[in-house]
Amino acid sequence: MSEAPRDIENLIELMAKMPGLGPRSARRAVLYLIRKRALVLTPLADAMQAVAETARECVTCGNVSTTDVCDICTSNKRATGEICVVEDVADLWAMERAGIFKGRYHVLGGTLSALDAVGPEDLGIPRLVQRVHDEDVTEVILALNATVDGQTTAHYVAEELEGRCVISTLAQGVPVGGELDYLDEGTISAALSARKRF
Numbered sequence: 001m002s003e004a005p006r007d008i009e010n011l012i013e014l015m016a017k018m019p020g021l022g023p024r025s026a027r028r029a030v031l032y033l034i035r036k037r038a039l040v041l042t043p044l045a046d047a048m049q050a051v052a053e054t055a056r057e058c059v060t061c062g063n064v065s066t067t068d069v070c071d072i073c074t075s076n077k078r079a080t081g082e083i084c085v086v087e088d089v090a091d092l093w094a095m096e097r098a099g100i101f102k103g104r105y106h107v108l109g110g111t112l113s114a115l116d117a118v119g120p121e122d123l124g125i126p127r128l129v130q131r132v133h134d135e136d137v138t139e140v141i142l143a144l145n146a147t148v149d150g151q152t153t154a155h156y157v158a159e160e161l162e163g164r165c166v167i168s169t170l171a172q173g174v175p176v177g178g179e180l181d182y183l184d185e186g187t188i189s190a191a192l193s194a195r196k197r198f
Contacts, residue, residue: 008034060131062107062124064089072096072104079103081138083131085157087111087145095143103141106131111149112156125157132164139166146172146190 004012008030015026033041057063058070065071072078082103086092092105108123120126132140140161144150158167173191174183183191 061105062089062109063092063105077102080135082141083128083135083137083139084141084143085128086143087150087153091143091145101141103139104135108144108153111144111147111153113149120156120160123153125160128157129160129164132161137165139168142167142169144169146186 012023012026012030015021015029016023018026021029033044054066055064056066056068058065058073059068060073061070063070063072079102082101083106084092084095084101084103085106085108086095087108087110089107092107095101095105106124106128108125108128110118110123112118112120112123128140131137140157142154142157144154154169161167171194173187173194
């Protein structure tokens with residue numbers, strides 16, 4: 001059985017490094033791209049080249065942008081007194097898709113982890129504390145994932161900001177449309193603890 005040419009194998013290997021794609025899925029994706037060269041592959045390559053040249057991290061919040069300061073940070077329509085702290089840019093984008101939050105963000109870029117030697121400076125927590133001071137922030141919303149590392153990070157950030165502003169967190173519990181039978185014990189426990197009057 002003959003192998004694919006080296007350039008194509010190289011593309012498959014690179015695609016296989018992407019989240020959610022293993023070697024077999026990457027091979028199928030590359031074969032699809034080759035078959036749809038004019039319609040998909042060439043425009044995709046052009047778009048990837050453009051992003052490679054222009055994408056950068058917002059110096060204020062850590063969002064991905066094509067300018068030094070992202071559109072959210074420069075918008076006059078965003079509330080300046082609220083900062084929503086998220087682990088990564090994907091979380092920020094998820095919050096934006098919901099269209100509810102109208103403040104500004106701070107992307108940590110991960111969570112504290114002694115095992116992986118990730119400390120507060122690695123996550124820009126000191127920069128967050130400075131922003132809270134400089135921007136006269138009245139509320140910080142901790143929208144970190146409900147994992148051990150996420151909650152450890154949330155507690156650390158809360159301690160660092162104590163007395164500087166109101167600190168809140170997202171409610172946790174039963175998701176909309178969720179069925180109790182399919183939920184884990186931690187989710188059910190959090191939902192019961194956060195119960196409210198009907």
